[in-house]
Amino acid sequence: MSEHEHAAADESTTEATSEKLVELAKRRGYFFQSSGAYGGVGGFYTFGPQGASLKGNVEDAWRDRFAVAEGNMEIDAPTIMPEPVFEASGHLDGFDDMLVECPDCGESHRADHVVEDNTEYEDAESLPIPEVEEVIAEYELVCPSCGAGLAGQAVETFNLMFATNIGPGDSDPGYLRPETAQGIFVEFPRLKEYARNQLPFGVTQIGRAYRNEISPRRSIIRVREFTQAELEYFIDPEEDDPDLERVADVEVTLYPAAEQNAEDGSPIETTIGEAVEEGVISSPWVAYFLGVAKPWYEGVGVDMDRFRFRQHLSGERAHYAADCWDAEGEIDGNWIELAGFAYRSDYDLSKHEEYSEDRFTIFKQYDEPKTVERATVDPDMSYLGPEFGGAAQDVVDELEALAARDREAFAGETVAIELEDETHEIPVEKTGFAVEEQTEAGEHIVPHVVEPSFGVGRLVYTVLHHAYREDEVDGEQRTYLALEPEVAPTFVGVFPLQSDDDLETTAREIVDDLRGAGLSVTYDDSGNIGRRYRRQDEVGTPFCVTVDYETLENEATTVTVRERDTTDQKRLPIDELAETLSAIRDGELAFEEL
RNA sequence: GCGCCGGUGGUCUAGUGGUAGGACAUGAGCUUCCCAAGCUCAUAGCCCGGGUUCAAUUCCCGGCCGGCGCACCA
Numbered sequence: 182m183s184e185h186e187h188a189a190a191d192e193s194t195t196e197a198t199s200e201k202l203v204e205l206a207k208r209r210g211y212f213f214q215s216s217g218a219y220g221g222v223g224g225f226y227t228f229g230p231q232g233a234s235l236k237g238n239v240e241d242a243w244r245d246r247f248a249v250a251e252g253n254m255e256i257d258a259p260t261i262m263p264e265p266v267f268e269a270s271g272h273l274d275g276f277d278d279m280l281v282e283c284p285d286c287g288e289s290h291r292a293d294h295v296v297e298d299n300t301e302y303e304d305a306e307s308l309p310i311p312e313v314e315e316v317i318a319e320y321e322l323v324c325p326s327c328g329a330g331l332a333g334q335a336v337e338t339f340n341l342m343f344a345t346n347i348g349p350g351d352s353d354p355g356y357l358r359p360e361t362a363q364g365i366f367v368e369f370p371r372l373k374e375y376a377r378n379q380l381p382f383g384v385t386q387i388g389r390a391y392r393n394e395i396s397p398r399r400s401i402i403r404v405r406e407f408t409q410a411e412l413e414y415f416i417d418p419e420e421d422d423p424d425l426e427r428v429a430d431v432e433v434t435l436y437p438a439a440e441q442n443a444e445d446g447s448p449i450e451t452t453i454g455e456a457v458e459e460g461v462i463s464s465p466w467v468a469y470f471l472g473v474a475k476p477w478y479e480g481v482g483v484d485m486d487r488f489r490f491r492q493h494l495s496g497e498r499a500h501y502a503a504d505c506w507d508a509e510g511e512i513d514g515n516w517i518e519l520a521g522f523a524y525r526s527d528y529d530l531s532k533h534e535e536y537s538e539d540r541f542t543i544f545k546q547y548d549e550p551k552t553v554e555r556a557t558v559d560p561d562m563s564y565l566g567p568e569f570g571g572a573a574q575d576v577v578d579e580l581e582a583l584a585a586r587d588r589e590a591f592a593g594e595t596v597a598i599e600l601e602d603e604t605h606e607i608p609v610e611k612t613g614f615a616v617e618e619q620t621e622a623g624e625h626i627v628p629h630v631v632e633p634s635f636g637v638g639r640l641v642y643t644v645l646h647h648a649y650r651e652d653e654v655d656g657e658q659r660t661y662l663a664l665e666p667e668v669a670p671t672f673v674g675v676f677p678l679q680s681d682d683d684l685e686t687t688a689r690e691i692v693d694d695l696r697g698a699g700l701s702v703t704y705d706d707s708g709n710i711g712r713r714y715r716r717q718d719e720v721g722t723p724f725c726v727t728v729d730y731e732t733l734e735n736e737a738t739t740v741t742v743r744e745r746d747t748t749d750q751k752r753l754p755i756d757e758l759a760e761t762l763s764a765i766r767d768g769e770l771a772f773e774e775l
Numbered sequence: 776g777c778g779c780c781g782g783u784g785g786u787c788u789a790g791u792g793g794u795a796g797g798a799c800a801u802g803a804g805c806u807u808c809c810c811a812a813g814c815u816c817a818u819a820g821c822c823c824g825g826g827u828u829c830a831a832u833u834c835c836c837g838g839c840c841g842g843c844g845c846a847c848c849a
Contacts, residue, residue, distance in 0.1 A: 221840045223841085403848075678809065709812065711810030718810095
């Protein structure tokens with residue numbers, strides 16, 4: 182401990198921490214509402230100098246762990262994509278909300294829900310708007326809140342995607358992606374080439390996504406433009422298993438659906454290995470990434486006492502997702518979603534396979550080639566052409582289909598095909614019908630995808646919140662951010678003890694030296710030394726170096742290094758400074774060991 | 776989107792039908808010299824639009840923004 186009075190910070194976080202943090206963030210440049218000069222705009226935040234740096238460091242840490250260390254590729258796709266992409270992804274329809282407002286009490290309700298709850302319609306969301314309005318009138322549906330009639334009220338759609346136009350005019354609509362993942366799925370046909378058509382492989386992307394939220398809330402937690410770090414891990418569901426050994430011993434707090442539904446349910450403490458064995462986590466792939474994520478979250482500074490993995494309840498899960506877990510962090514008593522881990526099966530790639538001309542499949546070679554007997558046709562176009570004119574190609578398609586499903590149809594002299602309700606007799610000899618043995622080397626499969634999807638802004642907020650501390654030093658109140666050195670915006674502050682040319686010169690030399698070693702350094706020579714320490718405490722700088730008169734007396738050999746959380750000080754030789762501090766930053770050395 | 780409450784220097788806030796005061800922060804100087812010290816000076820503010828009024832930061836209406844509740848959150 183320091184020679185100074187130093188109170189413990191255990192009880193430092195209170196309900197009001199969020200308020201204090203938001204104020205600090207604004208004042209010190211972590212984040213603030215955007216476009217303030219024009220009245221501000223809801224749901225958009227700017228990361229200031231400190232925040233941008235912290236966010237960048239968090240992203241770098243994520244990249245190191247989820248791309249580099251896992252051997253995955255990273256891409257950077259556009260945020261705007263054309264309409265067909267979102268027709269395929271389902272966002273154009275599925276992201277639509279139908280809202281109807283009560284004329285009496287003013288409450289807005291999901292029109293499709295009102296219809297589904299009170300009629301025999303089961304999928305009201307797929308009905309066109311006018312029809313929903315008709316149904317509401319016909320059944321004389323009422324407001325769920327106050328009971329007033331809703332007939333005659335306009336049903337309005339609200340799509341959470343931001344729309345724009347690509348190029349001049351409005352003939353080519355585009356949308357800002359509502360999740361960064363879409364860029365990975367869309368580029369899959371090319372990405373699989375880079376993976377040399379071998380499963381499994383993973384692709385990451387860190388980037389912005391946009392949702393035109395009806396009501397952005399709670400500072401930076403729910404915004405309209407946000408950064409996601411996503412990994413799409415493509416696997417062959419029949420062949421690929423994760424290396425669970427590597428994470429089996431990771432201890433986790435799990436909050437399974439069963440516990441959430443139980444009267445007195447509560448989160449359970451277990452390990453990844455046990456959770457998989459006991460079937461708590463059904464997908465080993467999801468389990469694997471939970472096991473990777475937990476230590477990573479700890480490393481960037483999330484308080485593990487306020488962290489858990491919560492399983493989605495069946496109702497909140499997308500229909501295609503077999504199992505889904507969220508990473509959650511606690512903020513002032515509320516659990517907020519930090520990441521989602523979903524086993525999405527082949528949903529995304531199948532949709533694009535269906536909507537796009539491109540192939541979203543992987544060719545999977547059999548161990549042994551298979552020999553199959555197959556009926557084929559090779560029609561004589563010099564006959565079919567003149568005979569059927571423009572319909573000739575349709576005839577060929579029909580013949581191919583017929584050969585595949587009923588080769589007996591070709592047993593006679595002629596074969597009958599149905600074309601637009603007419604039956605045509607075609608001489609079999611003109612069809613080139615044959616039954617051949619073919620060898621198949623493999624098949625095209627649609628990979629399944631495991632998706633760990635991280636919210637970066639929310640994580641930055643959580644890291645700041647969990648790092649917020651208040652204590653007392655020498656009877657003076659102090660506020661500081663106990664940020665992990667790996668992510669702190671500034672790693673070291675360098676000060677001359679007071680205004681003095683010699684002290685300042687030496688201090689500036691040290692700044693250059695440390696920056697040359699790749700450290701993030703700030704220099705400050707204003708006012709009192711204590712004030713400068715507090716300033717750095719408040720932005721979370723882990724270390725401060727002070728040049729004093731002892732430094733000068735000994736021909737500039739040693740300086741004071743002060744640690745943020747304890748305010749302890751040690752004297753270090755200047756020429757070892759860069760090396761020692763780098764080692765501390767990289768976790769190879771602890772300040773106490775000096 | 777609805778309801779309630781709110782919006783005053785960078786931050787936090789006092790106050791007013793006659794254009795505003797404090798604290799902290801910031802900058803300069805003096806002083807001091809290892810934990811927000813002192814003194815002097817300086818910079819800097821009534822969210823936007825309309826209305827009422829001789830006069831609006833203040834009252835009224837609308838908007839924007841924020842907090843909370845409801846709804847929403849693929």
